[in-house]
Amino acid sequence: MFPLGERAQFMDTSVAIQVEHVTKQFGDFVAVKDVSLELKSCDSIGIIGPNGAGKTTLVNLITGYYAPDRGSIRIFGKEISALSPPERVSLGMLRTFQLVHVFDNLSVYENVALSLYRRQTGNHSILLSFFRTLVDTRTRERVEEVLDLFHLSSLEGEQVGNLSLGDKKKLELAMIYVVDPEVMILDEPFAGLGDQEIDEILPILKNAVQKQKKTMLIVEHKLSKLTSIVENIAVMHEGAIIASGPCEETLNHPEVRRSYWKLDGCPDPKETK
Amino acid sequence: MSVWLSAVVYGLSTSAILFLVSIALSVGYGLMRIVNLEAMLYYSLGAYLTYTLVSATGSMWLGAFSGVLVGAALGFLVETQLLRRVYGKNMLFSMVTTFSVYLIGIGLIQYVWGLNPKPVASPTDTMLRFLGVAIPLYRVIIIGIAGITYIGFQLFLNRTIVGKAIRAGIENRDHVQALGINIYRIFTLTFVLASGLAGLGGALNAPLIMVGPYMGNDMLLYAFTTVILGGLGSLKGTFVSALILGQVISIGGTIWSPLSFVGPFFVMFTVLIFKPNGLFGVKGIAFGFDQ
Amino acid sequence: MARRTYEWILPFLFTGGLILARYLFPSKMTFITEVALYSLYVMGNNILFGYLGYVSFGQPVYLSMGAYSAAIYLAYLGRSPLTAILVALLVGILVGVLMGPVLIRLRGSYFTLVNAAFCAIGLFTVERLLIGITRGNDGLWFRTRMVATPLLDIRQPKNFFFFAMFVLLVVFLLYRRMDRSVLGAAFKATQGNERRMQFMGYDTFKIRWLGFVLATVLSTLSGSLYAINFGFVNPNLGENSRAAEVIVATLLGGSGTVYGPFFGAITFLGIKEIVSQWITRWELLVGVLTIIVLFKFNRGVWGTFMDLLKRSRKTVVLQKKTP
Numbered sequence: 001m002f003p004l005g006e007r008a009q010f011m012d013t014s015v016a017i018q019v020e021h022v023t024k025q026f027g028d029f030v031a032v033k034d035v036s037l038e039l040k041s042c043d044s045i046g047i048i049g050p051n052g053a054g055k056t057t058l059v060n061l062i063t064g065y066y067a068p069d070r071g072s073i074r075i076f077g078k079e080i081s082a083l084s085p086p087e088r089v090s091l092g093m094l095r096t097f098q099l100v101h102v103f104d105n106l107s108v109y110e111n112v113a114l115s116l117y118r119r120q121t122g123n124h125s126i127l128l129s130f131f132r133t134l135v136d137t138r139t140r141e142r143v144e145e146v147l148d149l150f151h152l153s154s155l156e157g158e159q160v161g162n163l164s165l166g167d168k169k170k171l172e173l174a175m176i177y178v179v180d181p182e183v184m185i186l187d188e189p190f191a192g193l194g195d196q197e198i199d200e201i202l203p204i205l206k207n208a209v210q211k212q213k214k215t216m217l218i219v220e221h222k223l224s225k226l227t228s229i230v231e232n233i234a235v236m237h238e239g240a241i242i243a244s245g246p247c248e249e250t251l252n253h254p255e256v257r258r259s260y261w262k263l264d265g266c267p268d269p270k271e272t273k
Numbered sequence: 274m275s276v277w278l279s280a281v282v283y284g285l286s287t288s289a290i291l292f293l294v295s296i297a298l299s300v301g302y303g304l305m306r307i308v309n310l311e312a313m314l315y316y317s318l319g320a321y322l323t324y325t326l327v328s329a330t331g332s333m334w335l336g337a338f339s340g341v342l343v344g345a346a347l348g349f350l351v352e353t354q355l356l357r358r359v360y361g362k363n364m365l366f367s368m369v370t371t372f373s374v375y376l377i378g379i380g381l382i383q384y385v386w387g388l389n390p391k392p393v394a395s396p397t398d399t400m401l402r403f404l405g406v407a408i409p410l411y412r413v414i415i416i417g418i419a420g421i422t423y424i425g426f427q428l429f430l431n432r433t434i435v436g437k438a439i440r441a442g443i444e445n446r447d448h449v450q451a452l453g454i455n456i457y458r459i460f461t462l463t464f465v466l467a468s469g470l471a472g473l474g475g476a477l478n479a480p481l482i483m484v485g486p487y488m489g490n491d492m493l494l495y496a497f498t499t500v501i502l503g504g505l506g507s508l509k510g511t512f513v514s515a516l517i518l519g520q521v522i523s524i525g526g527t528i529w530s531p532l533s534f535v536g537p538f539f540v541m542f543t544v545l546i547f548k549p550n551g552l553f554g555v556k557g558i559a560f561g562f563d564q
Numbered sequence: 565m566a567r568r569t570y571e572w573i574l575p576f577l578f579t580g581g582l583i584l585a586r587y588l589f590p591s592k593m594t595f596i597t598e599v600a601l602y603s604l605y606v607m608g609n610n611i612l613f614g615y616l617g618y619v620s621f622g623q624p625v626y627l628s629m630g631a632y633s634a635a636i637y638l639a640y641l642g643r644s645p646l647t648a649i650l651v652a653l654l655v656g657i658l659v660g661v662l663m664g665p666v667l668i669r670l671r672g673s674y675f676t677l678v679n680a681a682f683c684a685i686g687l688f689t690v691e692r693l694l695i696g697i698t699r700g701n702d703g704l705w706f707r708t709r710m711v712a713t714p715l716l717d718i719r720q721p722k723n724f725f726f727f728a729m730f731v732l733l734v735v736f737l738l739y740r741r742m743d744r745s746v747l748g749a750a751f752k753a754t755q756g757n758e759r760r761m762q763f764m765g766y767d768t769f770k771i772r773w774l775g776f777v778l779a780t781v782l783s784t785l786s787g788s789l790y791a792i793n794f795g796f797v798n799p800n801l802g803e804n805s806r807a808a809e810v811i812v813a814t815l816l817g818g819s820g821t822v823y824g825p826f827f828g829a830i831t832f833l834g835i836k837e838i839v840s841q842w843i844t845r846w847e848l849l850v851g852v853l854t855i856i857v858l859f860k861f862n863r864g865v866w867g868t869f870m871d872l873l874k875r876s877r878k879t880v881v882l883q884k885k886t887p
Contacts, residue, residue, distance in 0.1 A: 085762045086765045086766055086768075089763065097759075103753045106749060106752055106756060111753075117746050118766055126747070126771055126774060129750060130747045131745065132745060134749055175764070176764075
């Protein structure tokens with residue numbers, strides 16, 4: 001969907017996100033400590049770890065919420081540390097927030113359509129946007145399709161401020177799903193959702209990862225849901241990634257067992273048999 | 274040489290008034306996250322009460338005293354009755370509300386005192402001789418009062434429990450509430466204190482200017498400028514920028530008279546281009562971006 | 565959805581209403597002309613206040629800029645009122661484009677206060693600094709220098725009335741277009757959640773900048789029309805003590821809506837017209853009015869009307885559903 005020129009600048013499309021030796025400090029507190037992480041295109045990774053482990057900070061560094069103190073971050077081979085969030089979005093990377101970020105003063109439809117519009121028009125969209133509306137046929141079809149997928153069709157005209165938290169979370173997900181981004185970064189997509197709502201979203205995400213081969217990075221606490229979506233997992237503890245790799249393997253890594261599961265010194269239940 | 278020396282002293286007395294009036298804006302923003310524009314009403318009222326009491330009794334200090342009292346009392350009324358409703362709401366609410374209160378006050382002042390500017394006699398005409406320059410004693414007194422206020426306010430903030438709670442509240446409101454302190458009491462107290470000081474500023478300024486219904490408008494702009502230049506929410510910043518602007522007004526005016534009016538704004542614009550939060554502004558607080 | 569189909573008629577209806585009122589109350593023509601001019605001014609402020617969420621205590625300076633650029637052009641350089649309006653529009657674009665980056669990057673209260681300071685500088689400039697050109701408080705007169713415009717000689721108040729109505733209609737249509745376009749949604753979205761907007765790939769700085777330019781242009785347009793209507797300008801127009809008026813008018817009509825500013829202008833000027841028979845200085849009234857509107861009536865005239873309409877439609881739908 002991107003204008004070709006933008007795509008041509010990419011030096012390497014096989015590696016979607018490459019984080020190298022990134023460190024971020026807030027005062028004396030080291031939130032992210034010398035983290036390196038590589039996410040290949042069409043791969044998916046889940047990041048777990050206790051609260052305060054630096055997961056959200058890492059996501060914020062990748063998406064440009066703030067700049068790293070040291071280290072480099074590349075998206076499709078392009079160094080992005082100096083780019084603003086909108087510029088990073090032009091590389092095809094979209095994210096959701098832990099605390100939901102939607103437009104309370106617009107309708108559900110407008111929220112999703114506005115997100116789609118940015119993608120349809122590329123970079124020079126602001127002056128031209130006076131001549132475009134959010135209700136042309138192409139936009140309407142796509143938005144309605146996605147709203148339907150997320151079970152939000154009945155709320156289409158509703159002011160978002162009146163929605164429940166669960167619906168807002170779903171909406172935010174729909175807002176980035178609608179543009180079909182190259183890289184999706186989800187910060188705790190299931191937090192605050194009921195079981196039924198999770199079951200509505202789960203197949204969409206599974207499908208995106210497994211069938212559509214989307215590149216996806218998910219920070220999430222609900223481990224069983226997470227492992228059913230992603231292929232790889234990285235465990236963060238006190239600002240560092242202590243293990244990463246395929247789900248099963250990583251979760252049984254001794255370091256992970258010690259720091260994350262707090263199974264200090266306990267023998268592996270499987271081994272004792 | 275003598276011109277410049279007296280310009281510096283005049284500048285200092287201007288700084289003193291600016292500082293007294295700006296505290297209300299600065300603290301109101303820092304602690305309560307509201308833009309407290311109706312402090313200019315207390316400033317105007319302080320001056321008008323001084324005018325009336327000087328005419329009636331001849332005592333300037335009685336006027337200043339009543340200015341402080343009325344400012345504080347009105348501040349109490351407005352804070353508890355009106356501003357309680359705008360805390361936590363969008364900034365535009367507090368701005369529009371307090372500006373409306375100011376306008377209402379201006380309207381009432383016009384009914385009571387009329388439109389014509391009133392002169393107020395200075396309580397003392399004594400001139401001090403310093404390095405061969407005559408300096409009015411009254412201006413020195415004003416500088417002294419503002420200095421004492423600054424020191425007193427700093428001691429209050431640093432040495433007393435309530436003061437420490439206010440400082441903590443400026444940094445993080447939730448922490449104060451977590452300590453079990455009723456933040457709204459502290460708001461009221463701070464507001465009353467700051468309103469009283471604005472009244473004092475008006476009273477002290479009365480003999481130096483013509484007391485008119487629109488005197489608050491000009492002061493509003495200068496007080497804004499002071500607070501913005503210093504950084505919203507920083508008492509030290511307000512103090513320093515009042516010192517700077519006083520000199521800009523006074524020395525600038527000596528060089529080229531229009532500078533005394535526009536000089537402060539140019540200083541502010543220039544600083545804002547390089548430091549959008551002012552000289553001592555705290556980024557998170559002033560920008561309100563993450564809130 | 566039926567409402568959408570007929571909605572385009574509203575701009576014509578409202579301007580038509582004003583023209584009708586002019587014939588019903590011939591003595592009130594000056595007032596009705598002012599409603600049209602003031603509407604433009606309030607519409608400009610509404611972009612900042614209603615769409616983008618910026619409070620500016622400096623709007624009079626942009627009004628005054630438009631008035632003075634038209635007046636200076638007519639008094640010294642040219643004679644055609646239409647060119648003068650063009651000059652004012654250009655000045656508005658220029659000021660918006662140049663001042664925008666400085667002002668718009670200031671947030672919340674900083675924007676408000678710096679605009680107020682800017683307004684004071686503007687007032688000082690026309691009152692004292694450039695007194696040789698602007699004639700200060702005596703006002704700058706140029707009525708006799710204006711030449712007749714083709715088709716409609718707008719030097720005549722009667723003709724100017726129709727010209728004002730025409731301008732109002734055009735601006736209405738453009739404003740409505742803006743509201744329904746992606747731009748309008750982008751303005752509101754930027755106010756609603758700027759972070760989300762940025763992380764969706766929008767350069768919100770440019771959006772706010774464009775909004776500021778549009779607001780400025782509408783103000784200067786209104787100012788130039790005021791100047792031509794009066795045949796002279798004086799610093800009164802840009803007085804900073806009047807900064808609250810346009811905010812009250814915006815609130816009164818219903819901020820963030822297309823037709824709110826129009827109703828705000830009518831209501832505000834109407835109240836002013838009635839009250840000014842008894843009191844001359846009316847800061848008091850503006851203050852009281854603002855507080856009432858802010859706390860009790862914050863949807864404004866048009867907003868309340870739309871709410872009632874929506875509610876009645878909902879009940880209609882409900883009644884249909886229950887057999």
